[in-house]
Amino acid sequence: MSHSTAAANTPRERRRSRARPGVSLLASGEPMVWLTGGALTVAVSMIVGLMLLVLYNGSGTFWPVPITRVELPGGGRLMGEITRVERYRLTKPLVENLSGPVADAAAAKLAGRDSVDTERRLFRVGNFELTQTHFQWASDYEVAPGSEIRPEWAILAERVEWGRCVGELGQFVVRYRRVPSPDEEDLTSLVQWLETRLPAVPDAERPPLEAALARLRELVETRRRDNIREFLAQATSEASWRAVLEDGSEVALNEIQPQAAVVELRQVWTEPAAAWAKYLEAHPQVRERFQQRKHLERHEIGRVNNAIEEARLAVRGAEISTRSASLDKLEQLRQTRVQLDAQEAEWAALLARWEVLKREAKRPDERLRPLVDAAESLLRAARAEWEQARQEPLAAAAAMEAELAKLPEPLRDAGNRLLEVQQRGDEESSSIQRTIQSMNAENDRFELRLMAADGAAVAVPLSNIVRAYPANRLETAAAVGIYLERWWEYLTDEPREANSEGGVFPAIFGTVAMTLIMSLAVVPFGVLAALYLREYARGGPIVSVVRISINNLAGVPSIVFGVFGLGFFCYLVGAFLDGGAANAGLQTWPSYAWYGGLFVLVALALAAFVIGLRIASGERARSLMWSRVALGLWLVATALLVALLFGNPHFGGFFADRLPNPTLGKGGILWASLTLALLTLPVVIVSTEESLSAVPNSMREGSYACGAGKWQTIRRIVLPQAMPGIMTGMILAMARGAGEVAPLMLVGAVKLAPELPIDSSGPFVHPERSFMHLGFHIYDLGFQSQNSEAAKPMVFTTTLLLIALVATLNVAAVWLRGRLRKRFRLGQF
């Protein structure tokens, strides 16, 4: 390029020089650094922001906050934790809408201006049964000046029922119920019995008996008074004791009339510190008993019921197999027997009472004699009536027993077993019930009485208190303790109060179990499919179509998978497994056609197999036609197999005895896992395929050159190298599956599952049970909760937990991947 041309063409020169800096800047890459770095920063900061939001809101939920009390202009009071502070603009129209003392306060705040900034606070007032609300707003002008205090002994109690209770500590009460002596009870009953019997006695004989009865009443009365005196003696002379009379009135000990019928003594602590100390002493025991009782209710009674249900199902199964019915009759027989047993017990009790009376009469109390003398005739008359009453049930029982004996052998045995199990179960459960009742009675003795904000007394039985603390007296260490305790409860306990309180353990368990089952289903399946696509299938239009379809599957809305899971897994496969083809609404084949089909199936499969074998061994020319024929035969055989399976006329289902209650034919953790496995299948297939294609072909060639077969090459060379990619696919699938909610709502996730899918009863694993899921729990809390203000922090906490859980699962998978990688590098696979 000569100098003169450059000089002649000045404009071009100038343009070039102007363009230079930009070009060099681009060339050195600086703008791209900013652009790429900026994109990353935006992405990261959004993620971090979300995490921080969740962390901030989620981790503060359980921190114990002080309790504030304010007085309102109308004379009312608010007491509770302040959960939120909000600024808003108080305007004239707003004030005009108000009325009463609040309006005055607001007008004063406005002071003639059009509008003014003001602040309002949200009090978590609790005491829902009194206030009908959990939360209440209070604007700053509403609060009477100087009335805001933090009562020293403000207590916050989390209750099993009714949510939280906020109040100042009033009293701690321990009750002692008077226990009548056995004689007193027996004789009282006898008096009642005699009162019903005496009118039937001939008039001539009655007066002495009436007199004796009066004497007996007197005797009972003295017994009772003795007992009361003894009972009152245990109350020390402290002023803290109160007595409760039959009519429910409460009197101080020194005011008791000598004749008063005291049913209960109460020891009352009114001094807050002492009351609180007593509470702390009593509460753990009460809670312990409460938990024991819950365990009894849940597990022991559940065990008894399970045994009965099992025996019932056995009868039902026998009924189905022998085509006869017996359950109704068995139930009648059982009830008759129960009735007879009760009568017998009643008679025995009556006799025992008479024995007591006779013992009394032996002492020099002649006035009771007439009763004892008349005993025989009275009892004889009663006995006759008693036997009369028994005749009908006895006959009925005998008839039913005879009928039972006529039933077919297996049904009769099952029936007898059911009766036996039922009888044993009734006995066992009534003894458990007695234990439970005594525990409840023991627990009901302790009560905490709080004073609500408006002065009303709230009595909280200790067994109803999960946790209580004096919110304004907490030191940091105690607050941390409560915080951790609440977290622990949250992680390990069951939900209360429509899920807005308590723990989420069942949801954690359900989420983890479902994710693991899903991984177990999806990973092998997806890896095999990807192996076929990448290693075995020769490229072609069909493979492309399959691959595109799989990728498209990833874009199908997840709710569609839910609908499919419900329709296919629950209503078709599940119903089929439950009760055979008829139950799933499918046509069964006639028996001869079915066996014919079976024969055809075997023939087809055999033919396809032989052709395939000959192609493989090279005997038959490897023509496209023959392999197509073999493929076609296999396809037809598979279709026939499915048709035969679902049209089997001889298959009556595994759980036919439980019908019409579905066992597998409804949402459950198994079907939910399989649905999600389907949902995440594309993720696994795509990432596995990618990692397979990332294995260089030279590796495969090297292996083949060593004389390795296809599968040996895949197993020893390809899979180990692809394993990290496969694990990555699994991790992605797990993260996707664990966070999925929509399809689960259709196939088995529920608001509250009474039982975990794995427990100590029966076959231990119950894949048919519905389950709780953290994602669904979040949805339920956030959108279905009655108490949405209280549920809001729990939403954040649960979100935090779900994220942590997914992260934990992922970290575990990453760790596993690292280990596998190390192992495969040493070629130990």
Next chain:
Amino acid sequence: MSANAGSSPSAANSATANSAAANTAAANTAAANTSAASIAAASYASASAGAASASHGNSGGSAGSVGAGPGSGSMGKGNQSARLQESGLARIARGEKVAAIVHESVWDDEPVLEVENFSLWYGEKQALHDISLPVPKGKVTSMIGPSGCGKSTLLRCVNRMNDLIGTVRIAGSMKLNGDPIYDRSVDVIELRKRMGMVFQKPNPFPMSIFENVVYPLRIDGERNRQTLAEVCEKSLRGAALWDEVKDRLNSSALELSGGQQQRLCIARAIASEPEVLLLDEPCSALDPIATGKVEDLISDLRGDYSILIVTHNMQQASRISDYTAFMYLGRLVEYGPTAEIFTRPRLSETNDYITGRFG
């Protein structure tokens, strides 16, 4: 190099600086091994003398082309095709069917491998044209030819490596010890077990060195650690790698250098003691010492094994092989005993190639 320059009087007038540089490069490639430079010169001298005498009768222009070779080198296409107008290579390049010259003496030994009228297509593109040659048993046969002429393709056909490429189509046949290789009834896996192969690019598996070497035995289900260890040591010694890796047999093979990896692949190929060894430029990444060792190994194996080796190193071919095949653009050009190919080839084109006067 100096000999080349000295014997080309026509070089001075037409050569630019560029073409001189290209020539240097070409010469260097031909004599990749600097220690063998003098041998290259010597063999060139004797070969060109032989070639001159052999080709005088064939074509009048070839004597002139011998003289002009180094000067025109790989430069101007027109120039080259003009020069080769009458030669077989030019006719091959035009797509004509040219019969290969196969020396009769190659049939002296019993062939282990017979290639008969073998053609191969990669999709539409034909890569091998009607190749026929016997590979004698117990001997070393080398294949030479310019890059892309189909040496690797032919080698990979012997153990049916090309089956793995979906687009490959073949015609003709190959026989191993009289048994057809391309037959439906052949168990490809058994066939491959009878051969060891070293690829052009080293491809150690991502496992330990030990596992790499004993991989063929593992495939066979060998479990005995003693046997495995013995085979491993023997093979590594054979591939001249033992001393370097004997202390780190359990570390990953990927941590080895490129040359070490290549020797590892050689060790893997000989671990199962195959009948036939297929070596595709086994020394392309090795230094002279390791190359010498591998050549020693090949010499040791001669007799027991039949070895088919692809090489771009003429000296190596002449040193170690008993027979040499020269290929060009998918066709076999000349095949005969190495001594004859290197001293008195029947075609002047062969002579041109082995003396490096043909790019």
